[in-house]
Amino acid sequence: MLRQIALAKPLAASAMKMAPRAMSTATTLPQVHDVPSSKLGGRYTVTLIPGDGIGQETASAVKTIFKAANVPVDWEQFDVSGYTTADDTTFKQSVESLRRNKVGLKGILYTPVSSTGHSSFNVTIRKDLDMYASLVLCKNIPGYPTRHKGVDFAIIRENTEGEYSGLEHQSYPGVVESLKVITRTKSERIARFAFDFALRNGRKKVTCIHKANIMKLADGLFLNTCREVSKEYASSGIKFDDMIVDNASMQLVSKPQQFDVMVMPNLYGNIVSNVGAGLVGGPGIVPGCNIGREYAMFEPGCRHVGKDIQGRNTANPSAMILSSVMMLRHLGLDDHANKIANAIAKTIEAGSARTPDLGGESTTTDFTFAVISNL
Known part of the structure; x- marks a missing residue:
């Protein structure tokens, strides 16, 4: 409600x-x-x-x-x-x-x-x-009423780095390099926020959204950090899983009820929050x-x-x-x-x-x- x-x-x-x-x-x-x-x-x-x-x-x-x-x-x-x-x-x-x-x-x-x-x-x-x-x-x-019933999830995104780091330059005319920054410190900070949020609000599962299959170092660091933090909350009964962002987008529009708390880097959070809004009314x-x-x-x-x-x-x-x-x-x-x-x-x-x-x-x-x- x-x-x-x-x-x-x-x-x-x-x-x-x-x-x-x-x-x-x-x-x-x-x-x-x-x-x-x-x-x-x-x-x-x-x-x-x-x-x-x-x-x-x-x-x-x-x-x-x-x-x-x-x-x-x-x-x-x-x-x-x-x-x-x-x-x-x-x-x-x-x-x-x-x-x-x-x-x-x-x-x-x-x-x-x-x-x-x-x-x-x-x-x-x-x-x-x-x-x-x-x-x-x-x-x-x-x-x-909307297409899906029983939708109730929280999207938690890291706000200060990732693709939003703002580090772009043109190395050669027609060639632009944009730096995506992921740090262990900020990944751990947002992961703890997500698990603390779940713990204090009776949420049962935290899902890390990533693209670690392609960006193995950057998103790999984010995913592995979330995994490490999840171990500290295992005794509280909060489950942890992860999902590649493109699959997560499909799962959101087909079976959104499976999600509880979602944690992710900046750009993915921006996109997923728009999908989530579309599911419940705009x-x-x-x-x-x-x-x-x-x-x-x-x-x-x-x-x-x-x-x-x-x-x-x-x-x-x-x-x-x-x-x-x-x-x-x-x-x-x-x-x-x-x-x-x-x-x-x-x-x-x-x-x-x-x-x-x-x-x-x-x-x-x-x-x-x-x-x-x-x-």
Whole structure:
């Protein structure tokens, strides 16, 4: 249920004593900092980067719902855009805000495809603040039938290296070399994150996704490191297996129920998260977050700006709202998180306000006010 798609606050001793997953109302994050955000007078200050495309519309939905629910969060908003690169002052200010506040909510920023364009702001933020773990949750929504039932898996991707290392050069005109970097240290770090996540949330299996049959050194190192870490968790009953990424793609669209927790390098995670979103209803409903030792940034799990529907008031804000629910749990505001998550679940299950991506004709505004009516 959507009530489960919400992350809990930093780990406490009691976090290990969770209800069975089917009854759980939250997902617990491993390895996060103890002071999640600036807090003054019982209120939290959070950095808000709406993003490009439909970002302003979905961020507005979050702010409207938070106000209606009396959520004690104050926003530091920065209207960063990947379309305008002449002045990156706003982008730098947003990163400094994240450093201060420790927690942010973010839409997706556009990254140009051309070779002369700037590097991805999305990747830069994650790398600069070492938010090394990306978590995307893919789960069926009650009231919205899809081809597959019983889909419920978590995608964990390493955020800071792999093909996203950004090390490219033209060694000779017409010859470009792009370096894929895999290190044992970061492979071990993300593997431990995946197993800790499974352990704290009643998950039973971790699957490493790789291409070690071809990239024997790079992906071989990632796979072997995951295997070594898995041995430390064998006594906890968590099973471990691995799957080549092309086979995993086929298995996802034919039998997704076999997956529980998936851990993988950066590029594979980007692709697999899009496949996962397609299985359960599309990019408008899949939440996500990026976590490091000091900082946490919450953003839709399927990273599309939605420029084609920008300004039409037809975007589904669920992914952004559910990402904000994950953020509330991270801040320890569980009551507010439960209230909003339940309202979204009721809204979608009732079917009275469905945006076009879910087969309806409701606007973003209609959906937002339907959620508020269900608070």
